[in-house]
Amino acid sequence: MEDIMARIMMLDDCDKSVLNCHDVEEVIVRVQTPRQFVEIVKLCAWGVTEWLDHSPQASEADSRLYHESFAHPVLFLTSGVKDTLVFGGGDFALAAEIRRHHTVRRIQIIDWDREFMELAKKHLGTLHRNTWKDNRIRVRVEDVFEYLPRINKKFHVVFGDLVDLPSWNSLLPDAGKHIKNVLAPNGRFVNQSGNGNDIEAPRKAFLAGLAEIAPHFRFFWIYGPDIPFFRYRQFFVIATDDERFNPLAFTEAEINSRIKRRIGTGLEEYSGIRHRGMFALSRKYRTEIRAVLGNKFPQYEYI
Structure with missing residues (x-):
């Protein structure tokens, strides 16, 4: 034995x-x-x-699944993204996907742990692939929740690679307002929003987080892949005021064409067929999300 x-x-x-x-x-x-x-x-x-x-x-086994799913749906379906901001992301793995897009001229990372970033550079190369050496990367060592109200620049896309949504307002009152203030007009905020399994505890936590940020944006799109290492479905939330943004308006072939035209080959996980699948939510979950967001959740109409 x-x-x-x-x-x-x-x-x-x-x-x-x-x-x-x-x-x-x-x-x-x-x-x-x-x-x-x-x-x-x-x-x-x-x-x-x-x-x-x-x-x-x-x-190492499924980082590409997580980070490709995080970065590419919003970037491939938004034209002319030049300036991006990452809250957290000190392992540089999300930046490794953002940098594939050649229109991007700046990837501003705000992470509070300098020592961790140095450890990541040395030991997490299979995740970041030496992205930290890219001259488009800018790193500022700050507590995001303290620094966010002081940011005076605008970004086309802001990525929240921090804690799950329910804790934002507890760390920075009215956090959604401050996030909105650093977005360019019709910009997108993409947040990693934790466990998307359709069981009571994570579902309540996710819906509570949506309720906190809901007043600050006009439209929300929710999606995510199953991450084997986490043993749950990882949710991401895209929040925007742009009524033209609709990630379900594109066919699989159109998304694949954009991938080929913009970055060629090299993606391991993200594709047109995976894109469509990630936005498929159960009717029960869509109904509960709509109860929180109302008509700010156009995804409700899709089966």
Whole structure:
């Protein structure tokens, strides 16, 4: 009988009453920075993984699925994006996808943990692919929630790669107003919004987060892929005032054509068929979202 006491494991309580266990092959980094507890661990099943304050952030095995899904739906369906802002993103993995778009001239990253960023540069190369060396990258070491009200520049797309939506207003009252203030006219805010599984606890948390930001934007689009490492469906929210923006108005062929024309080959996960699938939500979930957003949720009409 295998001696399970000799195994080293990483534990992730991804849902209430659900615990994921991961066999560890190698502990690469385990350190408390001035900001957070950082672990970079090679797992037997997932390769090199990133954990912050004991919460899994990314894995070598499916980082491309997460970050391609985060970046490309909004960027391929928006023309002329030049200036982008990333809240968080100190592992540079999201920036690695944004930089594929040649119209982008600036990727401003605001992350509060300088030490973590240096560790990421050294140990998370399979995630960021040396993106931090790109001369379009600008890094500012700040607490986003303290710095956001002081930003006086405008960006075409803002990515929120921080905590899930429900905690925003607790850290910065009226956060949606401040996000809106850094967007160019008809800009887009794309936020990673956590666990999209259709079970009670994450569903309530997600809907509460939507309710906080709902007053500040006219339209919301919600989508996401299943991330095997997380063991749940990852939700992303696109918020905008642009009534012309409709990610479901494009066929699979049209999206594939844009990918080929703009960046050629190289994507591992994002495609026209995956794009359409990510926006498919259950009727029950769409109904509950519409109860929060009303007619700000045009996606409700799509089956």
